[in-house]
Amino acid sequence: MPRDQPRRPKLAELISSDIKRWIAAESLGEGDRLPNEKALIALYGCAKGTIREALKILEVEGLITLKTGPGGGAVISQPGMEPASRMLRNFLHFQTIDSQQVYQLRKLLEVELAVSVVGLLSDADFAALEANVAACHCHHDDIDQRRQRFLELGFHQLLAQACPNPLLAFVCHFLNDMLRDLVVVKKAYLPERKQFDHANCTYHRQLIDAYRAEDTARVRHLMREHMEDAERHMAALEAEMAAQMLVSDDVAAQATSSPLDALTHADRLVSSNALITSRGSDHDRNQ
Numbered sequence: 001m002p003r004d005q006p007r008r009p010k011l012a013e014l015i016s017s018d019i020k021r022w023i024a025a026e027s028l029g030e031g032d033r034l035p036n037e038k039a040l041i042a043l044y045g046c047a048k049g050t051i052r053e054a055l056k057i058l059e060v061e062g063l064i065t066l067k068t069g070p071g072g073g074a075v076i077s078q079p080g081m082e083p084a085s086r087m088l089r090n091f092l093h094f095q096t097i098d099s100q101q102v103y104q105l106r107k108l109l110e111v112e113l114a115v116s117v118v119g120l121l122s123d124a125d126f127a128a129l130e131a132n133v134a135a136c137h138c139h140h141d142d143i144d145q146r147r148q149r150f151l152e153l154g155f156h157q158l159l160a161q162a163c164p165n166p167l168l169a170f171v172c173h174f175l176n177d178m179l180r181d182l183v184v185v186k187k188a189y190l191p192e193r194k195q196f197d198h199a200n201c202t203y204h205r206q207l208i209d210a211y212r213a214e215d216t217a218r219v220r221h222l223m224r225e226h227m228e229d230a231e232r233h234m235a236a237l238e239a240e241m242a243a244q245m246l247v248s249d250d251v252a253a254q255a256t257s258s259p260l261d262a263l264t265h266a267d268r269l270v271s272s273n274a275l276i277t278s279r280g281s282d283h284d285r286n287q
């Protein structure tokens with residue numbers, strides 16, 4: 001069978017889809033219960049195993065929680081952002097995505113997201129943002145580069161959490177997750193980027209001030225500049241990384257016992273991506 005030809009859905013999948021439609025039609029929400037197993041078996045006229053499989057599908061999708069024992073059953077739950085983000089990242093896992101492509105989106109979306117939260121940040125949000133900037137700053141001299149990147153990404157994740165548009169929040173959150181994934185790739189060499197770190201830190205501080213003043217125009221201006229600046233740093237990092245790879249090739253050619261020999265070409269490309277990413281994500285480091 002050709003790989004892309006759609007297969008016929010299994011009975012359990014049809015039932016799980018039907019239950020999803022029913023949940024929507026009845027406007028059921030978090031904490032509401034589905035009919036018990038016996039009732040579902042009678043309703044669909046199928047075997048217990050099929051109903052259990054259908055419920056398992058809904059559980060894996062994060063739509064219900066299955067509780068065992070007396071008073072147990074299927075309870076509707078609100079799916080979190082993480083499983084959806086993870087599936088999308090899996091989808092993109094084997095595709096080559098460079099920093100330019102990520103920033104093509106970030107330059108637009110992070111700016112819109114930044115503007116959308118003006119006037120919506122609570123005292124707790126401000127405290128979290130301040131703590132994030134302080135953590136970036138106080139570890140500046142000795143902090144692990146990955147941790148620094150994560151902290152920078154964390155700043156943007158905090159803003160995403162306050163965004164009133166769930167779709168915009170999800171896409172920005174997803175892009176940050178993707179940058180974070182790239183940073184944690186093994187063997188990634190993360191050159192120091194103090195200038196970049198410093199710039200990010202400064203932008204974050206200025207953004208917090210603009211949020212306190214509820215100055216929408218300034219927030220828009222700062223975030224746009226911050227993203228453009230980050231993109232430039234990323235491009236410089238990519239160039240540095242490319243140069244380093246050339247040097248590595250020379251060394252490898254001269255010394256066959258070099259540990260560099262153990263690095264495949266693919267590994268190097270991955271490392272290169274990770275570098276790039278880590279740079280771009282400077283905004284966001286920790287979560």
Ligand SMILES: [Zn+2]
Nearest residue numbers: 200282283284
């Ligand atoms: Zn940032």
